[in-house]
Amino acid sequence: MRKEFIRLLLVGLVFFSGYVLAIGVPKAYFMLYGAEISHAVQQCVVSERLKALDAEKFSIDDRLALDRQSRILLNYCHLIRSKTSSVSRYSTLSPNEIETLFNRLSNPRGSMR
């Protein structure tokens, strides 16, 4: 009876550890790096918004400015991605998914723009 109880307790501990590793650690990580992750995703979202303009016709001067800004934002996005590895999880998501994620992850007050 007593052995059975200890076994159950150990199983419970294993599940609890799993829970902590699966949910708690990412949450703690986000608490630490949340601002940077949000910021990175924000750059990615803005970058995607600029990409949407690619098909439109602009003057050469505007095109150069647009390309330069897109390049800087992509660098921004990639540099933070490499810095905070968890962001790389989001690199394969579509712009809409990134935006949804951004809105979910961000502090609602902080995301007011």
Next chain:
Amino acid sequence: MNNQSLRVAIVLITIVLISIVSVIYRGAKDDEFIRLLARSADMKPLEVRYRAADPLYKLGQSLFYDPVLSGDRSTSCSSCHSIDKGLSDGRQNSNNLELLSTVDVSTGDEVKSYRLRNSPDLWNRDHNDTKFLFWDGRLEIVDGERKIFATPFGSGFGDGFENILEVQSTFPMITEQEMNGAANKYSSETLPPPHGNKRNTYAGLNGAVPHAIHVKVVERLVGAGSYQEDWQGRYAAAFKDAFPNIATSDVNITHIGKAIGHFEELAFSSNNSAWDQFLLGDSSALSTEAKLGAKLFLGEALCSGCHSGALLSDFRFHHVGLLSEPIDVLGEELDDLGRFAVTGDPQDNFRFRTPPLRNVALSAPYFHDGSTESLRDAIKRHILISGDEGYYDQGRMRFRAAKMVGLSPLIRRTPRLNDQEVDYLIEFLRSLNGEQAPRSFIIPDKVLSNLQFKR
């Protein structure tokens, strides 16, 4: 202290030390990250210039500050480019002009009018990034190596000049509303002898052949034929010092341009700003707020698409949605069409050259029409243009959708920024204020004509 307390203390100290080191490490990585982004926007620190008041500089200094260069001897270069106003003049509109013209249908005559624009500053315009001067880019470097310039006066006008500053310095004397002066106007009687009540010898030649006006300018400065007044003798001697191999009779407008251009290069180079120091590796040069502003500037605020390069300008032309009040010429409302006036291409309507931002905090008001008094309002107007029509109803500006065709795509995508973020951007812009040459190096005690001048 027992062993257990000692162990606890060691663990706590270790945790504190690790935290401090990780904070410093993260901060350092963050700074390096801003530098990387700045490099991708071609932003480089400005070089510190060696300044020496050689004879060419002394001559250029006197010419820059001397009102005797203007038709009625009232206006010098410093009238619109004052060191006390960040090398602008603090006024909304100066005499930096766009010529507007229309035809009077009753007579068939062309009627000319001028629109006043805000006086642009002159900081670091000798930098290689400078490709165009004037808000509409009417002066352009076509080939820097071969020193070929495009001007409104056709080919050959810029011949003999070494750089764009030299060419530009000869423009205001050609324009009536700048330094040329009105026809039949005499200089003020109150000017000290021999300058009072003198006829404007430049007038009547306006808009015809710049060369004819420039000949008069040279005659004014060094005398015609064998006749020289005392002050003209001083100028003749100064030209001799600056150009030892040139006879006084061979002095021409390029010598005047070279002297003023050389003066502007040395006197108005401004460098070693907090931003320059930061780019060179001194992380403590920028405040935390300025660093946050730099991140915004380079990132989602989308400033660096156009405000790139060492001077924070791409020296290209963009329609950022700023529409000045049209002016009435014979009942016809004429807009300031910016670059269109130079190219004649309707796609260039309302496009203006991106202003460089070095020392921008010193040279209010802002934009081509000087319609914005503060940096805060200047930033906000970039943000509000595509979305807030009401903003334009409150001031002189009016939002007119039809004229927004060709609006810059970056302006269309500029995100809303909250007040704190605008504060960060302002801090970043203030970090662009560079060190200047001493006032005593820039401003002469007196000019060679002995006329009073604006500092």
